[in-house]
Amino acid sequence: MAFKMDQPLYSLSDEAEQKEILALWEKEKHGGLSEGNNRIPFPITFLLGLIILTAFMITMPIWGQRPTADIYVDYVALMDSAEVQSMATPEEKMNYIAKTAYAKADARRQGALERHPLAWDDLLNIAPQIKEIQSGKGKYPLDNYNVLGDRIALANFEGNFTEGGYRERKQPWWDLGYTIDVFYVSYFLITMVIVIKRLPHFSRKPNLG
Amino acid sequence: MxxxxxxxxxxxxxxxxxxxxxxxxxxxxxxxxxxxxxxxxxxxxxxxxxxxxxxxxxxxxxxxxxxxxxxxxxxxxxxxxxxxxxxxxxxxxxxxxxxxxxxxxxxxxxxxxxxxxxxxxxxxxxxxxxxxxxxxxxxxxxxxxxxxxxxxxxxxxxxxxxxYITNWFFGACIFMVMIVFLVGQSPELFNLTGLTEAYLTFWFAHNVLGLWITPVAAAIAYYTIPKLTGNPLYSHRIGHLHFWAIIVFYSTPASHHLMSAPLPEWLKSFASVEGVLILIPAVAFVANILLTMKGKWTMFVENVETKFSITGVLLAIPLNMQGGFQQTRAINWYVHGTGWIVAHAHLALLGMSSFLEAAAVYFGLQQMLRRKLYSLTLANLHYWFFIVGFCIYWISMTIAGLIQGAGKIYEVPYIDVVVAEHPYMIARWVGGTMVFTGNVVWLFNMWMTAREGTLVPEGRYAHELAYER
Missing domain, CATH: 1.20.120 (Four Helix Bundle (Hemerythrin (Met), subunit A))
Structure with missing residues (x-):
């Protein structure tokens, strides 16, 4: 059962133990079944690495997050303009507002606007709420509020305390869950490498007859 | 008796x-x-x-x-x-x-x-x-x-x-599912309500699926495929990877089932990463079994137990691709609460899991009864009713789910969504009824096997003998 550390990527077991394991695999049949000692094929290893990378990339809170109220500030500013007021239908109004606000926005804001189109009726409903927060009556800045259909609500996050004395309510791109996962996955990989490398090297195949 | x-x-x-x-x-x-x-x-x-x-x-x-x-x-x-x-x-x-x-x-x-x-x-x-x-x-x-x-x-x-790896899973999964059932009773026993109740409900559901229904089904395949093909299991080391990845990545918070609930976001992030990482045991399992089939792929066509078993293994691919990604924030907002999830649940239980179990029940009953299957024709009829019915069900409910998702996001009046879904509800019934019909045929076939199946000589396996009907 001794660990052998001179060639850790070859095997962590000494020669005697490797031979013992191979002999057992050759001798022992589990109800007529036996097991091979083949390596994890390289494409599968690559796929496993890709899965781990993808797991962290695709689950970032930025994907699928709710729209924050601040992305519609320009919509609210434009809705009372003479151009918009002169238009006949809600569709025309929203089309104009969305295009104009989109052209003014930076790349990040543009992405948010693309993901969260707004209907004229909802804009009519949320506009007074946005104006109220803008007027200083809201305790938090606009980007701490989520738009939920036709209403605005303080986002369900508790971040760091800010200089203003309130707790930030913005969705983070990284959080405690990811930190736990980094350690969790690391421990798993380390343990699996130890478990698998304790077996005889994959180049040593049992003769299974 | x-x-x-x-x-x-x-x-x-x-x-x-x-x-x-x-x-x-x-x-x-x-x-x-x-x-x-x-x-x-x-x-x-x-x-x-x-x-x-x-x-x-x-x-x-x-x-x-x-x-x-x-x-x-x-x-x-x-x-x-x-x-x-x-x-x-x-x-x-x-x-x-x-x-x-x-x-x-x-x-x-x-x-x-x-x-x-x-x-x-x-x-x-x-x-x-x-x-x-x-x-x-x-x-x-x-x-x-x-x-x-x-x-x-x-x-x-x-x-x-x-x-052997199958017994690792059997021993561990019974222990784990008992814990899951015990903890799962806590909302009733301790009057837990609201968010806590919702969370524990889906902690239970998640773990019954992940620590019982799917891993035990996979464990069965580790027996049936080497047994039927006569090949050794491709890799003991990949078996380790599968087993420990299930233990580590599936037994986690399960809050990714409640992505829209006001649970702490970090808890959702934790569970969501693990949700994607469930692809690790899935890839390990599928690769190990399919590589075990080397040189014996004709059995996928010729042997009914292998046909059921490999179909189950192949269905594990879309199952885990869906399961891994549909719980992420980016996709969950669209499919949550729709027929997509119903389709996915049936892919797990009626698809991957049931096909693997059906293979093992076919094999085991013949072995224990010491009788060859009464009718290969009926068994094939069962298979085709099962797979075609399942596919009709799965595909129609997936489409219905996407329609519901669109209706939800674009605030389409509910009754319009109901009307749009109607053809897919009929398809769902057709598919489900085909599966039911196939199962009635199966029960008859196994009953007749017990009564009139050809006796299997001592020391032989039923699948080694030729069918008589």
């Missing part, structure tokens, strides 16, 4: 008795479960079908279908496979046939009682954990514990030095 053996001495009970009773019970409950599913689907396809009776309302019938399939068909098929695979893999006999028979007896009684109560509307009201806590205690202490004792003791009394 069951009653006679229940009170006989253990040594007087023929080996394999528990397997046979478990096997026929599982097929019976599969017929009942899919029959109820077909009935329920008809109610969604044809709203005027059986109205005016509270007992036959969808709200009464749905959970009876779900629990009949999970605890009746799937779990009893697991019990059946454990009764014959565990001793076979340890080159020994089952620790106690008598305990096995009592387990299957109590299981049928407890399940019948539980489903009757559900049908009457006596329920915990929590999805997948619908049974009231006294019945769940029967499940834990009257079913799972005796099953576990038999499996653990058989493993402990094995005549091999090593423990």
């Amino acid at each position: 069951l009653m006679k053996y229940l009170f006989a001495k253990n040594d007087e009970i023929p080996a394999g008795s528990a397997t046979i009773f478990f096997g026929f019970s599982s097929i019976f409950w599969f017929v009942v479960g899919t029959g109820l599913g077909s009935f329920n689907a008809a109610k969604l396809a044809f709203p005027d079908w059986v109205t005016g009776t509270e007992l036959f309302a969808f709200g009464h019938m749905r959970q009876v279908h779900v629990l009949a399939v999970i605890i009746g068909w799937i779990s009893m098929a697991f019990g059946m496979t454990m009764m014959y695979m565990t001793p076979a893999l340890g080159n020994t006999k089952l620790w106690s046939e008598k305990l096995g028979l009592w387990t299957v007896f109590l299981w049928n009684i407890g399940l019948s009682l539980g489903l009757l109560l559900l049908w009457m509307g006596i329920t915990s009201g929590r999805e997948y954990n619908d049974l009231i806590w006294p019945i769940d205690l029967v499940v834990i202490f009257g079913v799972l514990l005796p099953l576990g004792i038999n499996v653990w003791m058989t493993i402990a009394h094995r005549k091999t030095q090593g423990i």
Whole structure:
């Protein structure tokens, strides 16, 4: 059962133990079944690495997050303009507002606007709420509020305390869950490498007859 | 015969008795479960079908279908496979046939009682954990514990030095699902309500799926495929990867089932990463089994047990691709609460898991009865009704889910979504009814196998003999 550390990527077991394991695999049949000692094929290893990378990339809170109220500030500013007021239908109004606000926005804001189109009726409903927060009556800045259909609500996050004395309510791109996962996955990989490398090297195949 | 053996001495009970009773019970409950599913689907396809009776309302019938399939068909098929695979893999006999028979007896009684109560509307009201806590205690202490004792003791009394991978899963999964059932009762026992109740409900549902239904099904394939093909399992080391990845990545918070709930976001992030990482054991399992098939792919066409088994393994690919990604924030907002999830749940239970179990039940019953399958034609008919019916169901519900998702996001009036979904509800009923019909054929085929199947000589396997019909 001794660990052998001179060639850790070859095997962590000494020669005697490797031979013992191979002999057992050759001798022992589990109800007529036996097991091979083949390596994890390289494409599968690559796929496993890709899965781990993808797991962290695709689950970032930025994907699928709710729209924050601040992305519609320009919509609210434009809705009372003479151009918009002169238009006949809600569709025309929203089309104009969305295009104009989109052209003014930076790349990040543009992405948010693309993901969260707004209907004229909802804009009519949320506009007074946005104006109220803008007027200083809201305790938090606009980007701490989520738009939920036709209403605005303080986002369900508790971040760091800010200089203003309130707790930030913005969705983070990284959080405690990811930190736990980094350690969790690391421990798993380390343990699996130890478990698998304790077996005889994959180049040593049992003769299974 | 069951009653006679229940009170006989253990040594007087023929080996394999528990397997046979478990096997026929599982097929019976599969017929009942899919029959109820077909009935329920008809109610969604044809709203005027059986109205005016509270007992036959969808709200009464749905959970009876779900629990009949999970605890009746799937779990009893697991019990059946454990009764014959565990001793076979340890080159020994089952620790106690008598305990096995009592387990299957109590299981049928407890399940019948539980489903009757559900049908009457006596329920915990929590999805997948619908049974009231006294019945769940029967499940834990009257079913799972005796099953576990038999499996653990058989493993402990094995005549091999090593423990084959299938038995790692069997031993571990029974232990884990008992913990899941115990913790799952806490909302009822401690009056937990609101968000805590919702969270524990889906912690239970997640872990019943991930620590029982799918890994035990996979464990079965580790037996059936090498056994049928005669090939050694491709890799012991990939087996380690599969087993430990299930333990580590599936047993995590489960909050990714409630991405829209006001749970702490970090908890969702934690669970969501793990949700994608479930692809690790899935890839390991599928690769290990498909590589074990090397040189024997003709059996996928020629041998009915291999056909069922490999279909289940192949269905694990879309199952885990869906499962891994549909829970992420980016996709969940669209598909949550739609028919997509119903399609996914059926892909897991009726697709991947059921095909693997069906293969093992076909194989095990023939071995224990020492009789060759009565009719290959009927078995193939079962397979094709099963796979075509399942695909119709799965595809139609997936499309229906995408329509519902679009309706939800773009605030389409609900009744318009209902109208748009109607053709897919009819397709769902057609598909489900095909599966049910196939299962009736299966029950008949296995019954006839027990009565008139060709006797298998000692030392031979049923699949080595030619079919006579």
